[in-house]
Amino acid sequence: MNNQLKSLFKEYRDILIDTNLTDKQKDIIRAALELFADKGYEGTTTQAIAQKAKVSEKTLFKYFNSKQELFRQTVYPAMLQALQPMLIERTEKILGKGNDYHDILHAVFKDRVEFAIENTDVIKLVLQELLLSQEFREVMSQFVKQDVFPRISQVFQTLSEAEHSRIPLSSLIRVVLSLLAGYVITRTILLPDQEWDDEKEIQFMLDILFNGIDNPSL
Incomplete structure (x- = not known):
């Protein structure tokens, strides 16, 4: 290991x-x-x-x-306990700065990419268990619902209101997380040896989010 x-x-x-x-x-x-x-x-x-x-x-x-069974009752709680400060506390520090929501999303994207690069093996283990274990999927589902989702909803609510978006909040969150997760998985697991310009890719994702795929500003 x-x-x-x-x-x-x-x-x-x-x-x-x-x-x-x-x-x-x-x-x-x-x-x-x-x-x-x-x-x-x-x-x-x-x-x-x-x-x-x-x-x-x-x-x-x-x-x-x-x-x-012993593995699941020891490793799973340890993973969740470790992920909580990694995922939540770092994000809360960013959200607490009170910057413009564009700046907040940029900071969140940058932090999540850095987190994935620093903790690639943790990400791999989580993805593996999500695919193979119904029990772990249920544990992670509860973790996301109770700990993660409520904390990130506020910033996305602000984003939705600022952009006058008619997209439901839950759908907006899924779109953003899908963009970010897709890049992180490709960047750290599928093509880790490729040359990456993280800042450029983050800007590109945010540009798609705010301007749409047909109207890039880059």
Whole structure:
């Protein structure tokens, strides 16, 4: 597993210790998260987790039916806990500056692209789990609805009113996020070795957003 993910999981290995868990469950979760961070999913065995947690494999399986279940109950919360400040707190700082909405959107786009470049392996893992795991899709859906969407709606409401847009707010947000996500995925995952001019691409996306594809100002 990449060092980026290792540091992420190790940093957040204590975040999911629910008060309803037994001490043995807590030990198993901490051990699992640390081993998943060091060795990845394939390189981690339930025997190694049990040994690190100082319990028997029988005890481990008493609480967790499989290694996959344990992975989901440790890695998923760690990812969400890490993504929250990465996605929300950084964006809130930008929104709190109170600049013109054009400047705010430019700053948001620039920050999201920089975030994706800095955390490519996290992005890959999130996309992988979104495609493969219904459970993770549900977790992320709740995260977006409860934590992300309410915070970004305000700036888009301002944008919609300023542009006198008749597009529903939810549709406007989808358009903007689609533009940004499309660039980020292409930039960091599909064609990472291509020469990119991020500032030029951001300006181009914003120009499409404000002026339409048939009336570019560039």
